[in-house]
Amino acid sequence: MSASERDGEGRGEGPAARYRSAEWFEGDDEVAVLNRVALRVGPHDRGRPVIGIADTSSGLNPCNAAFELVLPELERGVREAGGIPVRFPAMSLGEDLMKPSAMLYRNLLAIELEENARAHPLDGLVLLANCDKTVPAALMAAASVELPSLLLLGGARSAPRLDGRPLGSGTDLWRLLEQRRAGLVDAEKWGEVERVLSCAGPGSCNTMGTASTMALMAEALGMALPGSTGCPSADGELARLAHATGVQVVRQVQQDQLPQHRLTQPALDNAFRLLAAVGGSTNAVVHLAAVAGRLGLDCSLERVDRLWSDVPLLVDVEPCGTRLIQDFHQAGGLLSLAAAMIPAGLLHGGVATASGAPLADIAAAAPAPSGVIRTVAEPLRPGPTLAAVFGTLAPSGAVIKTAAASPDLLQHSGRAVVFDDYKEMRVRLDDEDLAVDPEDVLVVRGCGPVGVPGMPEWGMAPIPRRLVAAGVRDMVRVTDGRMSGTSFGTVVLHVAPEAAVGGALALVRDGDRITLDLERRRLDLEVDEPELDRRRQQTDPPARQHLRGWPRHYQEHVLQAPQGCDLDYLTGPTPESRRFVHP
Ligand code: FES
Ligand code: MG
Numbered sequence: 001m002s003a004s005e006r007d008g009e010g011r012g013e014g015p016a017a018r019y020r021s022a023e024w025f026e027g028d029d030e031v032a033v034l035n036r037v038a039l040r041v042g043p044h045d046r047g048r049p050v051i052g053i054a055d056t057s058s059g060l061n062p063c064n065a066a067f068e069l070v071l072p073e074l075e076r077g078v079r080e081a082g083g084i085p086v087r088f089p090a091m092s093l094g095e096d097l098m099k100p101s102a103m104l105y106r107n108l109l110a111i112e113l114e115e116n117a118r119a120h121p122l123d124g125l126v127l128l129a130n131c132d133k134t135v136p137a138a139l140m141a142a143a144s145v146e147l148p149s150l151l152l153l154g155g156a157r158s159a160p161r162l163d164g165r166p167l168g169s170g171t172d173l174w175r176l177l178e179q180r181r182a183g184l185v186d187a188e189k190w191g192e193v194e195r196v197l198s199c200a201g202p203g204s205c206n207t208m209g210t211a212s213t214m215a216l217m218a219e220a221l222g223m224a225l226p227g228s229t230g231c232p233s234a235d236g237e238l239a240r241l242a243h244a245t246g247v248q249v250v251r252q253v254q255q256d257q258l259p260q261h262r263l264t265q266p267a268l269d270n271a272f273r274l275l276a277a278v279g280g281s282t283n284a285v286v287h288l289a290a291v292a293g294r295l296g297l298d299c300s301l302e303r304v305d306r307l308w309s310d311v312p313l314l315v316d317v318e319p320c321g322t323r324l325i326q327d328f329h330q331a332g333g334l335l336s337l338a339a340a341m342i343p344a345g346l347l348h349g350g351v352a353t354a355s356g357a358p359l360a361d362i363a364a365a366a367p368a369p370s371g372v373i374r375t376v377a378e379p380l381r382p383g384p385t386l387a388a389v390f391g392t393l394a395p396s397g398a399v400i401k402t403a404a405a406s407p408d409l410l411q412h413s414g415r416a417v418v419f420d421d422y423k424e425m426r427v428r429l430d431d432e433d434l435a436v437d438p439e440d441v442l443v444v445r446g447c448g449p450v451g452v453p454g455m456p457e458w459g460m461a462p463i464p465r466r467l468v469a470a471g472v473r474d475m476v477r478v479t480d481g482r483m484s485g486t487s488f489g490t491v492v493l494h495v496a497p498e499a500a501v502g503g504a505l506a507l508v509r510d511g512d513r514i515t516l517d518l519e520r521r522r523l524d525l526e527v528d529e530p531e532l533d534r535r536r537q538q539t540d541p542p543a544r545q546h547l548r549g550w551p552r553h554y555q556e557h558v559l560q561a562p563q564g565c566d567l568d569y570l571t572g573p574t575p576e577s578r579r580f581v582h583p
Contacts, residue, residue, distance in 0.1 A: 019253065020147070021050045024121035035121065039086065049123035049253040051083045051246070054090040054113055056127075056134050057154075061094030063131035063211065065202035066154045066233035070242035074126060074152060077246020083124070083253065085246065088116060093133040095210075103482070104454025106133040106140075106287075107558075107567050108550055113141035122147060124253040126245055130154030130204045132485070135214035136287035140566070142223055142259040143294040148252035149259050150354055151224045152245045153215045155233030156325045157203030160196045167196060168318040169205030170486025174460075181430070182468045203233030205325075207318040210485035212325040213280035214287060219334050220271040221291070222262030225354045226362055230329030248354065257356070260295065260573075266348040268297050270359075272304050273346055276311035277337060278328075279320030279385045279403040281485025282493050286455075290564025293571040301388035301397035301562055305521065308386045311346055312379030313403050316372045319488045320403040321380060327372045335366035336373050344376040389492065391524040393478065393504050393514060396496035396562050398523055400516075404488035406474040410518040412490075413526075414441040414476060416508050422447065422458045430465045438472045441514045445505045446542060447481030448498025449558040449565040453551055459483040459493050476516055478523070480505055480561075492516060492523055494561035500542055501560070507535045 024035040025046070035041075039050070053074065057067040071087070078085035091109045093102040117125055127138035129151050142149040159166035167173075176193055179185045185193075204211035218224040225245055231238050251257075268288065275284050285304065292299035314337060316323050332339075341347040342360055349360025369375050385403035390396075402410060417440045419425035425444060428434050436442075442461045449455040459479035463472055477491045480498035497503035504525055508514070513526035525532075546552050557567040 019047075019049045019123040021121035021123050039084075039121065041084070045084055049083045049250060050121055051078045051085050051124045051126060051249055051253070052117060052120065052122035053085055053087045054116065054125065054127045054138070055087050056090050056092045056109075056129060058092030058094065060097055061092040061131055062202055063094060063157070063204045064092055064128065064134065064154050066238065067128045067130075067152075070152075070239050073239045074242040074246045077243040078250055079246075081247040081250035083246075083250040086122070088120075090116065093131060093137065095132045100452045101454040101456035102131070102133040103456065103565070104551065104554060106137045107554065107565070107570070109134065109137035110140035110144075111570070113138060114144050117141070117145045117147055124249045125149040126249050127151050128154065129218075130211060132210035132214065132283065135211065135218055136290060139218060139221065139223060139287070139291045140294060143263055143291050144570070146258055146260070148249060148257055149223070150245050150249045150252070151218050152242055153218065153224050153228045153231070155203045155231045155235065155238045156206045156212065156329075157233055158201040159206050159324055159326070160199040162193065162196045166324060168207040168324055168486070169200075170209050170484055171207050171319040171488070173197070174487060178463070178468060178473070181462065181465050201234050205486060207486050208278055208280055208315070208320065208325060210281040210283040213275065213278065213284045213485055216274060216278060216280065216334055217271045217284055217288060219354070220274050221267050222352050222354045223259060226335055227333055229333050230325035232326050232329070251356075262352045262354070263291065263295055263297075264351065265297050267351045268292055268299060269307055270347050270351055272299070272307045273311050273341070274334070274337065276308040276383060276385045277313065277341060277346070278315040278317065279313050279401070282386070282399050282401050283482055283485055285386075285399050286482070286494065286561050286564055288564070289562060290566040293564050293566050294573070296572055301390075301399070305388040308384045310383055311385065312376065312383040313381045313385045314340060314369070314374045314376065314379055316374070316380055319486050320385065323372050331370065331372040332367040335363045336369050338363035339366050340369040340373060340375050346376065387518060387521060389516070389518065389521045389523040391522040393508070393523045393525040394492075394495045395504065396560060398478075398492050398495040400490070400492045400518070402518065405490035409474060409476050409490040410516065412441075412476050413513055413515040414439045416441050416443050416510060416512045416514050418443045418445065418508055418510050419461065420446050422456075425461060429462050432466050434464055434466065436464045436467065438467055438475060440475065442475055442477045443505070443508050443514070444477065444479040444481060445499040445508070447479065448496075448500055449560065450555050451480065451498055451500035451542070453546065453555045453558065455482050455561070455565060457482045457484045457487075460487045460489055460491050476514075478505070478514060495523070496560045496562050498560065502536075502541065504532070506539055507532050509535070
């Protein structure tokens with residue numbers, strides 16, 4: 001049953017349609033008059049749907065800066081299709097500047113978008129999203145509003161060149177940082193890196209970091225138009241996508257197509273499989289769980305691990321590969337990748353894309369996989385590229401990006417070296433006298449969703465300076481935090497429950513043995529139960545530092561990583577959300 005049938009309203013195509021905004025604009029009383037005046041809705045606008053455009057561009061977020069250039073095209077598309085575009089500002093979450101992490105504010109943006117839509121006379125939504133956390137926030141909001149909605153992505157930034165080769169966002173900087181700590185990059189070269197980086201244009205990170213990964217997820221879930229992922233931000237194609245998004249959202253309003261019709265279990269399963277095929281950001285696991293939680297879909301880590309088990313690495317983009325996201329876009333993007341995966345039974349071809357057409361239909365017309373995009377018969381490496389592990393150290397699970405890890409460390413047992421504080425960790429890791437061996441396991445705890453709060457990307461602890469100088473490039477690391485999507489290394493992430501809520505991670509002491517056994521999907525703390533009980537009695541819950549405002553509210557309500565770090569009262573479709581109106 002469509003929403004219009006459910007509500008008994010005669011919504012449909014054409015000027016006679018009665019949209020949600022009619023609740024504000026119809027009638028002759030003073031309220032309707034003031035509402036019409038406020039939005040300048042004249043007689044010729046009656047029956048036209050109002051399309052809210054949530055603008056997350058901001059001077060504090062260069063990744064979302066290209067929206068300024070394409071907004072006129074988006075508005076033109078809405079108008080041409082018969083809608084009324086109305087722009088409103090929304091919080092911008094810039095990954096680089098926000099402390100302790102933009103992740104702390106993802107849920108706040110999701111709430112802001114949902115409540116703006118609820119409170120205003122909007123019939124459809126276009127959510128402008130690009131930098132890492134703006135995309136999942138928009139997806140979470142779209143999953144909760146019962147309004148036709150699409151994301152417009154802001155494109156990838158150009159790649160500046162260093163020593164004649166293009167510089168990939170994040171990944172190449174982390175590599176250079178390691179070389180600097182090993183004494184191989186001097187101050188002059190480091191200064192040149194900064195000069196070169198500042199030459200990149202606006203747009204999101206150009207590797208398969210969290211922003212590109214989430215763009216791909218949005219496209220896979222039918223929430224951004226096909227071909228969006230990796231589109232260069234300074235390209236005329238982005239303007240074309242903006243225009244087409246404006247047209248398409250009005251069509252969706254006319255046909256009463258809700259996000260919930262496309263955000264289905266097969267679409268979610270596709271998203272997880274695509275995530276594995278591109279060696280995408282582990283952050284997407286948390287974000288997809290948050291979207292799934294709002295719709296009551298199954299994204300248990302056991303299910304997700306099964307979905308990942310037979311998906312090989314098919315895309316040659318940093319950090320798991322060598323190229324940039326623009327190269328993926330030029331090679332045909334998600335559609336060419338789908339063309340490789342659907343015949344192998346790795347994707348459901350029947351899911352709806354944002355264009356309305358089934359994925360298999362448009363993938364059939366995409367360029368054949370070649371170059372950056374490989375066939376399943378000739379992958380870059382066999383799967384799995386991602387895995388979930390469980391055990392005494394992670395009873396509710398943890399995640400590892402095996403494609404970015406060292407194969408010889410995936411079966412490993414070593415002594416724990418524990419860090420409770422990020423700043424102190426950075427100082428100690430640079431201390432030449434730190435007692436640490438390459439076989440040890442670095443434990444970074446206290447940086448889960450409740451811990452800091454906001455689960456910052458502190459999980460990929462740098463290799464201790466003395467060991468870097470000796471040529472060590474990877475060690476096993478275990479954390480309740482996250483790592484940047486552009487990072488690499490043998491890092492077990494999102495350990496749940498986290499240390500701050502009394503997870504086993506809180507009980508680890510220096511010298512304890514930790515065993516990672518990827519084959520058996522295990523992560524274990526080799527300490528017997530009576531000793532752990534004794535430690536539990538002796539361990540005080542950590543003092544909470546944020547006593548007011550949003551961080552306090554977040555700490556009181558945030559769920560653990562396997563539940564997507566959403567707030568406890570936002571999950572699940574609620575009876576109120578069925579009609580999406582104020583009482
Ligand atoms: Fe914004 Fe990477 S920092 S997309
Ligand atoms: Mg990032």
